[in-house]
Amino acid sequence: MGLFAYKGRSAHGDLVQGTLEGADTGVIANQLFNTGITPIEIEPAGRVTEQTPKSSALWPSRKNKKIGPPELILFSRQMYTLLKAGVPIMRALAGLQESTQNTALIAVFGDLRESLDSGLELSIAMRRHPKIFSPFYISMVQIGEMTGMLDETFLRLYVYIEFEKAMRENIRAAVRYPIFVVTAMVIAIVIINIFVIPAFVKVFASFHAQLPLLTRMLMDFSNFMVHYWMLIVAIVAGAALGFRFYINTQDGRYKWDKYKFYIPIAGKIIYKGTLARFARSLALAFKSGIPIVQGLNVVGMVVDNQYMRARVEQMRNGVERGESIARTATATGVFNPVVLQMIAVGEETGEMDSLMFEIAGMYERDVEYEVKTLSAQIEPILIVGLGVLVLILALGIFLPLWDLGQAALHK
Numbered sequence: 001m002g003l004f005a006y007k008g009r010s011a012h013g014d015l016v017q018g019t020l021e022g023a024d025t026g027v028i029a030n031q032l033f034n035t036g037i038t039p040i041e042i043e044p045a046g047r048v049t050e051q052t053p054k055s056s057a058l059w060p061s062r063k064n065k066k067i068g069p070p071e072l073i074l075f076s077r078q079m080y081t082l083l084k085a086g087v088p089i090m091r092a093l094a095g096l097q098e099s100t101q102n103t104a105l106i107a108v109f110g111d112l113r114e115s116l117d118s119g120l121e122l123s124i125a126m127r128r129h130p131k132i133f134s135p136f137y138i139s140m141v142q143i144g145e146m147t148g149m150l151d152e153t154f155l156r157l158y159v160y161i162e163f164e165k166a167m168r169e170n171i172r173a174a175v176r177y178p179i180f181v182v183t184a185m186v187i188a189i190v191i192i193n194i195f196v197i198p199a200f201v202k203v204f205a206s207f208h209a210q211l212p213l214l215t216r217m218l219m220d221f222s223n224f225m226v227h228y229w230m231l232i233v234a235i236v237a238g239a240a241l242g243f244r245f246y247i248n249t250q251d252g253r254y255k256w257d258k259y260k261f262y263i264p265i266a267g268k269i270i271y272k273g274t275l276a277r278f279a280r281s282l283a284l285a286f287k288s289g290i291p292i293v294q295g296l297n298v299v300g301m302v303v304d305n306q307y308m309r310a311r312v313e314q315m316r317n318g319v320e321r322g323e324s325i326a327r328t329a330t331a332t333g334v335f336n337p338v339v340l341q342m343i344a345v346g347e348e349t350g351e352m353d354s355l356m357f358e359i360a361g362m363y364e365r366d367v368e369y370e371v372k373t374l375s376a377q378i379e380p381i382l383i384v385g386l387g388v389l390v391l392i393l394a395l396g397i398f399l400p401l402w403d404l405g406q407a408a409l410h411k
Helices: 025-034 069-084 089-099 103-117 122-126 135-147 150-207 213-227 229-247 250-260 266-287 292-302 306-320 325-332 337-349 352-372 374-410
Strands: 002-009 015-022 038-044
Touching: 002 025, 015 025, 025 038, 038 069, 069 089, 069 150, 089 103, 103 122, 122 135, 135 150, 135 266, 135 292, 150 213, 150 266, 150 352, 150 374, 213 229, 213 374, 229 250, 250 266, 250 306, 266 292, 266 306, 266 352, 292 306, 306 325, 325 337, 337 352, 352 374
Parallel strands: none
Antiparallel strands: 002 015, 002 038
16 A cells, blocks of 8 residues: 555546555546546655646636647546556546536547447547547557557657647747738838828829839839729739639649748748658657558658658558668658668668657757747848838839939029
8 A cells, every 4th residue: 555646626627636545546546536536647645746726727628619739638648647547448538528628528528438338449439530630649549459558659649749739839939920020011011002102193293203213113003002902902812712722632732732842941841840740650650569551651641741641652652562661761852861871770770660759859859940040030031121122112202302302402
């Protein structure tokens, strides 16, 4: 018998913590469930750290909201904790269902429990919710069931989804400033052409003088925007809808996803991020014991880039024909020599999973550095563009005033 410190949630969602005696964590978890408490942490006494109720909450109060990465991260982490403590799956899902206030999650947990109660496996039950559980997530759970390592599988999924979420948030934070500056420039151009330049046109017309070419071009463009703004809006909207329709086609999506890798500055971030996602997914598949062909097939479904997906399918087809992973990876043309060398070494030594994790870590560090310096790379371009815009407007408006002023002085 030992003393264990626990933290949990009551049926009303309140934080409960204390100590209990038991043979192991599984016994403690059963005691807590029997009293209506869903365990969050169970550790030997003296190892539990103090946390505020806000930071240790199992499921935040998000009623009637969609299930996104934060909820999936929490679900994976809590499933790992409960299964590692020896709590049966049905009891774990029941506890999670009682502790959450998100109605969408309550429905999902209830459906999973009904499917398990009817004799289905957890991975099969998850297939009923494709918008929540990706094919990769389901395949990993299925392998965890087959190998008896379902708790470790949920831990790996937790780390993987958390990495995906962090990468997306970092990229959004990096592009927020450039987007704001570009938007402000567009708004300024519209205001100047619709309100400012027409006022100067009346002044210039009263002089009855020959205006510089730059001024006439600005006046013509302003006149076009004032009289045909509806046509401009229609053209922009039509172009946006046409582009969206094009990238929704198979050929359009493939070409656009390939072009993304060559976009100045942002392309290398997208490229390295895609390769990091591919490497980590494949490493998780190898670590969980998924066969190579099946692992490549699953990873191909996870990669959200059609061009990269085609390269993964090319690797899978090569492996099916009996070729080595290193040879098929070289044939794709998307990996640099260092990565290809690491793949070859991993294949020879049987340490493919660990080396794929190394590749993923290398690309992740590169992405992190590129994201941190993204604003610094874009800022000079924005400054130059803004300077050119101000120069054109200043010369176009003030050159005629300067010329007329000089003429008046000579008179």
